[in-house]
Amino acid sequence: MAPDPNSASGSGTKDEASVKVPAKDPKKKDDKKDEDLSEEDLALKQQLELYVERVQDPDPGLQKVALESMRTEIRTSTSSMTSVPKPLKFLRPHYGTLKAYYETMPDSDLKKYMADILSVLALTMSAEGERESLKYRLLGSEGDIGSWGHEYVRNLAGEIAQEYAKRQTDEASIDDLMELVQEIVAFHMKHNAEPEAVDLLMEVEDLDLLVEHVDATNFKRTCLYLTSAAKYLPGPDDMLVLDIAYMIYLKFEEFPNALQIALFLDNMQYVKQIFTSCDDLLRKKQFCYILARHGITLELDDDMVPDDDDRYALQDIVNNVKLSEGYLTLARDIEVMEPKSPEDIYKAHLLDGRASAGASVDSARQNLAATFVNAFVNAGFGQDKLMTVPSDASSGGSSGNWLFKNKEHGKMSAAASLGMILLWDVDSGLAQIDKYFHSTDNHVIAGALLGVGIVNCGIRNDCDPALALLSEYVGREDACIRIGAIMGLGISYAEVAQAIIFALMDRSESELGEPLTRLIPLGLGLLYLGKQESVEATAEVSKTFNEKIRKYCDMTLLSCAYAGTGNVLKVQNLLGHCAQHHEKGEAYQGPAVLGIAMVAMAEELGLEMAIRSLEHLLQYGEQNIRRAVPLALGLLCISNPKVNVMDTLSRLSHDTDSEVAMAAVISLGLIGSGTNNARIAGMLRNLSSYYYKDANLLFCVRIAQGLVHMGKGLLTLNPYHSDRFLLSPTALAGIVTTLFACLDMKAVIVGKYHYVLYFLVLAMQPRMLLTVDENLKPLSVPVRVGQAVDVVGQAGRPKTITGFQTHSTPVLLAAGDRAELATEKYIPLSPILEGFVILKENSDYREDH
Secondary structure, X not given: OOOXXXXXXXXXXXXXXXXXXXXXXXXXXXXXXXXXXXXXXXXXXXXXXHHHHHHOOOOHHHHHHHHHHHHHHHHHOOOOOOOOOHHHHHHHXXXXXXXXXXXXXXXXXXXXXXXXXXXXXXXXXXXXXXXXXXXXXXHOOOOOHHHHOHHHHHHHHHHHHHHHHHHHHHOOOOHHHHHHXXXXXXXXXXXXOHHHHHHHHHHXXXXXXXXXXXXXXXXXXXXXXXXXXXXXXXXXXXXXXXXXXXXXXXXXXXXXXXXXXXXXXXXXXXXXXXXXXXXOHHHHHHHHHHHHHHOOOOOOOOOOOOOHHHHHHHHXXXXXXXHHHHHHHHHHHHOOOOOXXXXXXXXXXXXXXXXXXXXXXXXXXXXXXXXXXXXXXXXXXOOXXXXXXXXXXXXOOHHHHHHOOOOHHXXXXXXXXXXXXXXXXHHHHHHHHHHHHHOOOHHHXXXXXXXXXXXXXXXXXXXXXXXXXXXXXXXXXXXXXXXXXXXXXXXXXXXXXXXXXXXXXXXXXXXXXXXXXXXXXXXXXXXXXXXXXXXXXXXXXXXXXXXXXXXXXXHHHHHHHOOOOOOHHHHHHHHHHHOOOOOOOOOOHHHHHHHHHHHHOOOHHHHHHHHHXXXXXXXXXXXXXXXXXXXXXXXXXXXXXXXXXXXXXXXXXXXXXXXXXXXXXXXXXXXXXXOOOHHHHHHHHHHHHHOOOOHHHHHHHHHHHHXXXXXXXXXXXXXXXXXOXXXXXXXXXXXXXXXXXXXXXOOHHHHHOHHHHHHHXXXXXXXXXXXXXXXXXXXXXXXXEEEEOOOOOOOOOOOOEEEEEEEEOOEEOOOOEEEEEOOOOXXXXXXXXXXXXXXXXXXXXXXXX
């Protein structure tokens, strides 16, 4: 507003003349406005100007009355949120005057009073970066800050953050600031502004204060904000924030949430502490289910569970012994027990004539594909139409027949597929696989060994059958038996797997030549999965390797160590490596591309951005990068078929470079794995007719079809669980091993080492919600299942799911779904309804008659 020189001087000049006029001459500005003001506004304005004069009166009595009136005016008017409150607006021209007068006042209570008012005026008046509001607040009287209104408190919090940073660099004392911080935090916590309290404490690096201020009403919202913010904080802050959330949960005995944070931090001390702090056996059983789902093996000791019988029962849950039972309960409930044959999946009759004609040839390659499809589709059901057919007396055991329809290394996969079909069912699994150990064919024995490993995947058994059976074969002469035994061990004991893969790789260079050597660095990397900084030492050692694999090792170690952390700097680093153009494509760029996906898969925003960056790599990258991009997309959206990614992969599946096309086809299978997604199934059917002459690509299409219908749609490969909060390390290891193998499609997947695909079994989990009663027997209750909604920092009690349908358990959960109980009759013992959830009867529940 430029001052208008022609305006007539109206009322109000007399008052202003006696006031010391501030530097900018406000006289002319105001006169124009006076004409537009309503009667009451005018009265208010004159009233305030009178107060400004009186404040400068030599008589302290008058001063006090004027200051108090001014104060009440300001306080009573902080009503409307959108505009600047009237008194502040009218006092703007006098801000400079009051400031100057304040400097001349003698120290007294009045001076502090004056400072309070200046502090509030500075809210709208002070120049950017002056932090005057804070300055006068600290000089003013120790009063309740909340009474000046929310906006004032928020402004102060902002200024404190700046001031704190400045004092840190000047190494000045911050005690007076901290007192104010205490007041502000207390105010925010009382008024449902938990995120603002947390932000302020993060700025002044003192989150420990939070624990004193949370109470039973707001701790859940506070912790929700802390855990969500952790993903976007630079290290080591993210860990500190989660530590605080853990302490708060423990303080309010919200043990399941505390356990999730302990698992996220990978802190076994915390896990033990939770078991020892909780006395309720039922709740401990629920903890065990959470641990089992996360794929962590934990030996319970006397401190955690004092009673012996209880301890055995709980250890059984941790060892996942009941997984097979629960999975079959789900299958029966959804009525999909009927075994499916590969033909049911291919649905060749839906295609036009030319393709189906060529498919009837009984080639070993087709049979091998059918073996995998059969294994994936009937995974865990314990019966199928190829391997477990009851043997007729005449044919002398027909399951043998299918086995011998495969060529040499095909037999290995075929024998191992039996393990997949009997997944998680250790007793009958070992019994059925046993017959293959008496075979004369080394490949069959190797397959049987691998099958034993698969059956035991994720299940720990007291007598450790897998270890007993496999360890005697590890030293055998025949390379393929050794590989079978070692892979089997790796799959059944995934957390020691890393060391074992490592041993396999040490020896294999001479025997296997090139293809599997690319898994050596991966074995190393998996040792440090998600361990962040602790990888540095090993990374140094890798610099001494043969220069052919040095960069490759570097990339692999980096991407494994930061997998699932969402660390933006690491993503940039990896992108930098992908941007370099070499004369002949460098091998290390493949792992770098996969690394981007591994690091960025941690949270939704990073994931979307990574998908966009990968689009650019497709357009500008060399061939070797383009081959890795579809695999990276597959990892980002695993078991979560996003339409944009689906379209990109569909486009790439017709790429001129056959390796890119193969990778894209396999990735279509990965993003649709276990979803039965009709659109992807349709795409794959069309591809199978498009590529009916190309045996390699057809093989990939078949594998992808098997993946999409994995477990008849009851399984998922997503390594994230518990509302996308926890990342299961073993699951990620399985997926990443498979993807690294896919970087060299021709030699590994379409070549002799196709059984690497069985590493995916590490990530297979039923995507179910199974509610059980206190005796762990299945219990059917109504639940609402819908898309999860992010409610962090929202006011009130917002709905956490949208577009829900009500089903009775057991139910399937798709990617991004969340369930909540639709009845108040039971109380779930876990806040997140996924996997096995124990329900306790609600004692307060009354049936409505």
